[in-house]
Amino acid sequence: MNAATASIALALVQFCGGLIMAGLFMNMPKEHCTRLWALSGLCGAAGICLMLVGYNHMGDVWNPLALLAGNTGLFSCCLLAWAGLRSFYQRRTGWWPWLLVGFYAFLFSLLLLYQVSFTQRSYLALVALQLTFWLALGEFARGMSGPHAQRYARWSFGRCIGIVSLLIFISTHVARFVLSFSHPELFIPPAMSNIGVALIYLIPLSGSLLFSVSLMMIYFERLLADRQRLATEDQLTGALNRRELVRCGELLLARAVERKSVLALAFIDVDHFKQINDRHGHLAGDRVLAGIGATLAQSCRPGDVLGRYGGEEFCAVFPGVDHDQACQIGQRLLESVRTQRFEHGHPVTISVGLAVLQPGNQRSWDELVHEADLALYRAKNEGRNAYRMAMSFGH
Ligand SMILES: Nc1nc2c(ncn2[C@@H]2O[C@H](COP(=O)(O)OP(=O)(O)OP(=O)(O)O)[C@@H](O)[C@H]2O)c(=O)[nH]1
Numbered sequence: 001m002n003a004a005t006a007s008i009a010l011a012l013v014q015f016c017g018g019l020i021m022a023g024l025f026m027n028m029p030k031e032h033c034t035r036l037w038a039l040s041g042l043c044g045a046a047g048i049c050l051m052l053v054g055y056n057h058m059g060d061v062w063n064p065l066a067l068l069a070g071n072t073g074l075f076s077c078c079l080l081a082w083a084g085l086r087s088f089y090q091r092r093t094g095w096w097p098w099l100l101v102g103f104y105a106f107l108f109s110l111l112l113l114y115q116v117s118f119t120q121r122s123y124l125a126l127v128a129l130q131l132t133f134w135l136a137l138g139e140f141a142r143g144m145s146g147p148h149a150q151r152y153a154r155w156s157f158g159r160c161i162g163i164v165s166l167l168i169f170i171s172t173h174v175a176r177f178v179l180s181f182s183h184p185e186l187f188i189p190p191a192m193s194n195i196g197v198a199l200i201y202l203i204p205l206s207g208s209l210l211f212s213v214s215l216m217m218i219y220f221e222r223l224l225a226d227r228q229r230l231a232t233e234d235q236l237t238g239a240l241n242r243r244e245l246v247r248c249g250e251l252l253l254a255r256a257v258e259r260k261s262v263l264a265l266a267f268i269d270v271d272h273f274k275q276i277n278d279r280h281g282h283l284a285g286d287r288v289l290a291g292i293g294a295t296l297a298q299s300c301r302p303g304d305v306l307g308r309y310g311g312e313e314f315c316a317v318f319p320g321v322d323h324d325q326a327c328q329i330g331q332r333l334l335e336s337v338r339t340q341r342f343e344h345g346h347p348v349t350i351s352v353g354l355a356v357l358q359p360g361n362q363r364s365w366d367e368l369v370h371e372a373d374l375a376l377y378r379a380k381n382e383g384r385n386a387y388r389m390a391m392s393f394g395h
Contacts, residue, residue, distance in 0.1 A: 010201040011048050014208060018045030021212040036084035037215055040077045047073025064112045071125060072105045078132035085136055089143040104128050119180050119187050126173050133169045152225050158217025165210035172203045234308040236286055237293025245307025249317045250365045256319060260360045263319050264326035267353040267372035270312040271384040280344045288342050295336050326354045330387030351379040352387035
């Protein structure tokens with residue numbers, strides 16, 4: 001296969017890749033980033049088409065206007081992909097990139113007007129595309145520390161693929177730039193060398209396909225994480241919802257029984273919560289619940305499980321915690337809520353019922369919850385703002 005046929009074949013693959021990317025993102029939920037990525041795919045496909053029209057079969061300029069539009073389309077495709085990434089990581093992009101596109105088109109038309117060589121024209125494209133690759137790389141890097149990183153995993157497969165594809169782009173462009181100085185004959189169309197075809201078409205093609213895949217992956221990873229969160233988290237307090245609490249609690253309990261280790265369960269209820277609702281309104285009540293959820297979460301270690309059992313009741317499971325440690329935890333939970341300041345100004349207290357699984361004991365989840373629940377009723381009946389241990393320990 002000669003260089004001209006290879007370049008047409010690879011350009012057609014790139015054209016199809018652009019169309020597939022556009023089609024996929026058009027059918028995804030309508031968000032700013034998916035729209036930008038769909039547009040980027042369309043621009044890429046259109047740009048490649050126009051580039052094919054722009055050259056004759058000898059690789060010389062045949063239609064300068066098509067070439068100008070094609071090159072500008074490819075640059076816009078990269079800028080749109082970057083702007084989509086910005087939007088994905090919750091950053092806004094102004095209108096200045098479109099000024100850049102205009103400036104690029106102006107410079108490229110000057111080069112066509114003065115009929116500079118293919119290699120010299122490539123330098124402009126190389127510099128412009130390098131800029132977009134570094135911008136996108138910066139976006140991936142900043143995405144690991146911004147608001148996105150607080151909700152989602154810092155490292156994901158999609159992001160790694162994206163970074164690898166950008167490094168492929170950057171290194172091939174640098175190699176092409178350097179080689180075009182020392183070995184300009186490698187890049188003379190149409191008798192382009194194998195190295196030339198690889199650096200101009202083949203490697204960037206695999207890079208751009210990989211980059212499109214990475215955009216889809218980071219989008220799906222976020223979609224799945226959101227679904228998972230919706231299915232397992234209590235929206236108001238950020239603690240686990242009851243179903244997930246029971247699932248995790250049963251798992252920890254089964255493990256503790258199997259290993260003959262200790263485990264503590266705390267049943268937590270906000271005192272006189274109805275009064276807070278009645279006096280300050282349900283919205284203020286909601287904020288109190290959210291605040292208590294956050295405070296209780298801070299009192300738990302990694303590996304502990306905290307969930308909202310229902311209404312103003314929370315439940316926490318502490319693996320590896322024995323009777324004495326459970327008493328300390330009970331005291332710590334009371335303190336943490338009692339010392340918290342809420343917007344309505346009044347202190348809020350909780351009551352806690354604790355049950356402990358002793359080493360070698362067999363207990364079901366329901367039994368342990370029932371024991372802690374009975375202990376909680378004692379705490380309530382004996383004046384609230386206190387913790388009580390399940391009867392067998394007679395606190
Ligand atoms: N704002 C708000 N209130 C809730 C929510 N879930 C339950 N509640 C309210 O919580 C209150 C619970 O009241 P009670 O069960 O009487 O308990 P209490 O007033 O805390 O009294 P004690 O538990 O005996 O100290 C009810 O008024 C519920 O309407 C919620 O998600 N948000």
